[in-house]
Amino acid sequence: MRVVLAEDSVLLREGLIRLIEEAGCQVVAAVGDGPSLVTAVAEHAPDVSVVDIRMPPTHTDEGLRAAVEIRRRAPGAKILVLSQYVEVTYAGDLFADRAGGVGYLLKDRVVDVDELTDALRRVAAGGTVLDPQVVSELFAARRDPLATLTPREREVLGLMAQGCTNTAICRRLVVSEGAVEKHIGNIFGKLGLPPSDSDHRRVMAVLTYLRL
Missing domain, CATH: 3.40.50.2300 (Response regulator)
Structure with missing residues (x-):
């Protein structure tokens, strides 16, 4: 072999x-x-x-x-x-x-x-x-789509659910805007949310978080 x-x-x-x-x-x-x-x-x-x-x-x-x-x-x-x-x-x-x-x-x-x-x-x-x-x-x-998220990605999603903008998330976590954008992109990918020109993916991600 x-x-x-x-x-x-x-x-x-x-x-x-x-x-x-x-x-x-x-x-x-x-x-x-x-x-x-x-x-x-x-x-x-x-x-x-x-x-x-x-x-x-x-x-x-x-x-x-x-x-x-x-x-x-x-x-x-x-x-x-x-x-x-x-x-x-x-x-x-x-x-x-x-x-x-x-x-x-x-x-x-x-x-x-x-x-x-x-x-x-x-x-x-x-x-x-x-x-x-x-x-x-x-x-x-x-059973739980959020199980694939890293602890940091869960933290970012939690702040999104609180209505925080990317800039606000940067300040709360003391990270760069690029890092936040990368985390959010990973969240969308892991939750199976396809690219969109609107804020639809952000809303759907937050709804997934709030349902669990």
Whole structure:
């Protein structure tokens, strides 16, 4: 089985290479950021890509976004997310096509090589592998659209609900207007509110906040 590995920590990357090779697989490429992952998958067409979530430059969700992009470009590409964190924002997109060949495991729950081997084989065969904690958080996010927001984004949305303008939010949070605009853009995206020339998205975001 041919594997592309994406992990930004050099020490963890080397450790994962050894584990994957102990599992009887060949690591054809090992990269440390999202764009390099997309390029490596296009070049090597691996049986499975093993992807960490938090990679440069922001160390938030670059790995998951790259995985979603890979699946968009090559439907059916096999992805095993192996991370310390559950990131629901893009995880839902990764599983949305229901095509299988996707897994999401937490690193601290992978206790031995046999477990990793089993996960790789199941994903490569088109199956789905999900950590119970991932299932729980994805389910909670589907019930509560605000669950995907960061604490800062919730704070900004709360101030929007109080009728604060962007300038007022800047003063309250002591941040730049650009930072506030970025947070608001993220809120709109995560709540599934499409671009609009009016204030409709702002109103809909506040209504979502007030309903929960």
